[in-house]
Amino acid sequence: MKLTLKVTTADETYEVVTNLAVIIAWERKFKAKASSLAANIGMEDLAFMAYEAVKLSGRTYPATFDSYIKALDGIEVISDEPANPTEGAPTPVL
DSSP states (O other): EEEEEEEESSSSSEEEEHHHHHHHHHHHHHHHHHHHHHHOOOEEEEEEHHHHHHHHHTOOOOOOOOHHHHHEEEEEEEEEESSSOOOOOOOOOO
């Protein structure tokens, strides 16, 4: 699962994209399965994923997750797409 998150702070707005490492880190921290996200995603979940994605992106980030949360003005999901989308079946040529 990939999520594109739009992150807004007092100073800037930027986008980050989650990857498998971010999703697994979320599963470990919150003791939940990624499949439960569709029904039960909360702001802390999105903030954690954004924080982990920022750390992997090379951007500057606060030393602690709580400091990161305090700097946030908002987070929204821009898009979500499966990590391994399946391709459509070939169409027969007549």
